[in-house]
Amino acid sequence: MITRRHFLSNSALLLSFSFLPLSGVRASQIVAVRMWPAEEYTRLTIEHDQPIRFRYFVIRNQKPMQMAVDVQGILLTDHLIKMVEAIKPEDPYISKIKVAQNTANTIRISVVFKKDVDPQVFSLKPFGDYRYRLVFDIYPMEQQDPLMAIIQKEEKEKDVIGRLLEQVAEGQKRMEEHRMDSGRDAIGDLIAGITSGTAVPVKPTNVPKTSIENKKNTVTQTKKEPTKKTQPKTSSSRNLIIAIDPGHGGEDPGAIGRTYKTREKDVVLSISRILCQELNKLKGIKAVLTRNGDYFVSLNRRIMKARAAKADFFVSIHADAWINSKAKGSSVFCLNSRGKVSSQNKWLARNQNSADRIGGVNLRAQDVQIAKILMDMSFTAQIADSLEYGHIVLKEVARINQLHKQYVEQANFAVLKAPDIPSILVETAFLSNPREERNLRSSYFQKKMAQAIGNGILKAFNRKAVLKG
Ligand SMILES: [Zn+2]
Structure with a gap:
């Protein structure tokens, strides 16, 4: 199978998702930002009320390793900045998260890691009580958990x-x-x-x-x-x-x-x-x-x-x-x-x-x-x-x-x-x-x-x- 590892192998900069056309949709509002830190993997969830487009880059040749997620369709508001910056990651993998305007219609979420990781970014459609979700799953390169290893x-x-x-x-x-x-x-x-x-x-x-x-x-x-x-x-x-x-x-x-x-x-x-x-x-x-x-x-x-x-x-x-x-x-x-x-x-x-x-x-x-x-x-x-x-x-x-x-x-x-x-x-x-x-x-x-x-x-x-x- 194509593992995430192969997918991200050694590239300094990798474009993982291309922007898909998204027309006639108003800017998405952020509903919640949640973080689930764990040794096995850490998850960051950004819940929003409208579909968005995103792509992400993993910058591996930088120490510490970083990731940039560019999102179209979300307005950069004080509320969003506050929510993202309120995350104090007492986390094994993430050291810092920042959000800033990148281009006129794109915001960039930058994640600085503590060590080399294997990130997956994907989106989820509304289900149950949840609206749309943009999910960052951060897996360690070396699993501590023996079963996960x-x-x-x-x-x-x-x-x-x-x-x-x-x-x-x-x-x-x-x-x-x-x-x-x-x-x-x-x-x-x-x-x-x-x-x-x-x-x-x-x-x-x-x-x-x-x-x-x-x-x-x-x-x-x-x-x-x-x-x-x-x-x-x-x-x-x-x-x-x-x-x-x-x-x-x-x-x-x-x-x-x-x-x-x-x-x-x-x-x-x-x-x-x-x-x-x-x-x-x-x-x-x-x-x-x-x-x-x-x-x-x-x-x-x-x-x-x-x-x-x-x-x-x-x-x-x-x-x-x-x-x-x-x-x-x-x-x-x-x-x-x-x-x-x-x-x-x-x-x-x-x-x-x-x-x-x-x-x-x-x-x-x-x-x-x-x-x-x-x-x-x-x-x-x-x-x-x-x-x-x-x-x-x-x-x-x-x-x-x-x-x-x-x-x-x-x-x-x-x-x-x-x-x-x-x-x-x-x-x-x-x-x-x-x-x-x-x-x-x-x-x-x-x-x-x-x-x-x-x-x-x-x-x-x-x-x-x-x-x-
Ligand atoms: Zn149950």
């Missing part, structure tokens, strides 16, 4: 598709091994469950007596690992890698609480961080986050990160919202097969899947091609495993919160579409319910929720360890 390296490889298919095959083999370790051959039953439209219902009253509270130690680790060399690896000896995906982020706030205007992206990040920390305390478990800050990560990239981590399991953490403030309780979702989906779950999926358009994704042809290839693969085994793991997680969540539905629900969530990684989405509670919004804001509930999800995962993979507050 893998992804960036892979994007540069010649045979991207071949490599992807290899990774998917490896993942499917891992899924198969976990299935064999657990000694279950219930896949046929589960598939039958999927086609009938319901997974196994959870009965909170049937929760086993070995509750978390009864355990004395924070971590109860299996003392003996199999010693015989000939013995096959079992799931309890194999390293278990969990990808934790905090929903939304950056331009995409997710649901907003009714009473306190709590943002979903914030509470799900807190819960995810706790879950990640707790799991990483355990031997033989490695947890990774797909987002560790307030910035936007596309749905596809979330899956790519899980795959780069060679994740055995993917859990996306969300908080629900519904028109009726009485709606309450936790839910666990997995992907649906082509069977029946309730209209509410269809609505939910549409809503969740619009995250890319709200967050603002710079979709490249290669991404579309890869998505199509993956979509044609079979999800049957992934769904069967996800239903089973999801059921165990739901049972654990039932200990600490009421359930919205007593069984694992299924919906067409784009973030769950990895044929090679069992994936679930947990709607922790309803931000639209005043009581649950209060819960979601409390660190006590956040911890309880993280532990319940973590304990579900540990049980699902036959681990003896238990998380306890």
